Amino acid sequence: MADMVRSHQPRDRHPEGAAPIGNQRSPGALAVLLALGAALAGCGHLWPSWPFSGDDDFSVATSARFQAHAAGEPPAATLQALEQAAALLEASFFPGRNVAQVEVLMVDWPQLRRLLGANRTGATLAELPGKGPGGKRGLLVVYGQDATSAGALHRLAHLYLHAVAPRAPLWLHEGLASYVEAGEVRGDDKAPLACLGQLPRPDSAVALGDLFALSFAAFDDNTTRSPIQFTASSVVDYFLMADGGKLRGKFPELIARLGEGLATQAALEKVYPGTTLAALQENVTAHRRASEASPRGRCPIAFPMKSSERMPAPKLTPSPPGATDSLLLRLRMLPRRGGHLDWYPPEMIGLPGGQFAKAARP
Ligand SMILES: [Zn+2]
DSSP states (O other), X not given: OOOHHHHSOOOOSOTTXXXXXXXXXXXHXXXXXXXXXXXXGGGTOOOTTOOOXXXXXXXXXXXXXXXXXXXXXXXXXXXXXXXXXXXXXXXXXXXTOOOOOEEEXXXXXXXXXXXXXXXXXXXXXXXXXXXXXXXXXXXXXXXXXXXXXXXXXXXXXXXXXXXXXTTOOHHHHHHHHHHGGGOEEESOSXXXXXXXXXXXXXXXXXXXXXXXXXXXXXXXXXXOHHHHHHHHHHHHHHHHHHHHHTTGGGHHHHHHHHHTTOOHHHHHHHHSTTOOHHHHHHHHHHHHHHXXXXXXXXXXXXXXXXXXXXXXXXXXXXXXXXXXXXXXXXXXXXXXXXXXXXXXXXXXXXXXXXXXXXXXXX
């Protein structure tokens, strides 16, 4: 089957062995780290500069959908941004879907750099490797002071999409997550609205054939994150907004077909019969040009939200003994990866329940 998800080869579990992460080091220290890396390569742990020590004093806060771990007190504004982003996504693209309880590791900037390298501002993990109670419903690793709505929406969109479409291809993940970044809650407290449909900010475009063929591993190493996110979110915008919204009704079905693992062109043919790649390329470009010439206003598509979304303040809860330590230990089992990708789907983590394991079942 010409399925791009299945045809993707599982990545080498230790691709970053010699890649410096974070701080510059002296040649001597590097040699020690390389030796350490080589020694550890056999058991899958390769974090040359693990940013946590046993002395870190973590506390835990819980909100409706999240459990946050942070050194010191977890920042309430960051948790509130995540709650609001989740409410917006549940009111719009993912009605009735609840991903709780999602764990959030809130770190400072130097720790984030050492964990994720220089190219990422956060990461969303489908699950954690290893055994333990934490991270079963996903883990977000974030800069604790990042209370931006765009960051929260992007990271959470990956988890919600994964919940409804476990085999969604990279372009749909990055396209949707980038598209919802501009989402806003408007209206008053009694009748709040989730506003989506804002035109993605312009960038250079990539050919749709190349976009649809991209694998998670390929995206990891490339330097064209921004054009890819722009093009993918322009495709999402086309299906939501083109022709006065006529294509919008079937977009959830397209997500579902892609989420079952159907290749993009086959899914398009099934949901929007007669759509060739060439025609789609032409239509998306034309739609984009027409959209740039006619401003849309501040709430192009409005979804009513529950008025009960007034959020109670997050509660600081006593952490079960060792809860954060166990989370960090399992985070440390994650294969390192360079590049830009902020979404770690199960097959990138090497989980037995990942997409490849599912695909192999009859
Ligand atoms: Zn992303």
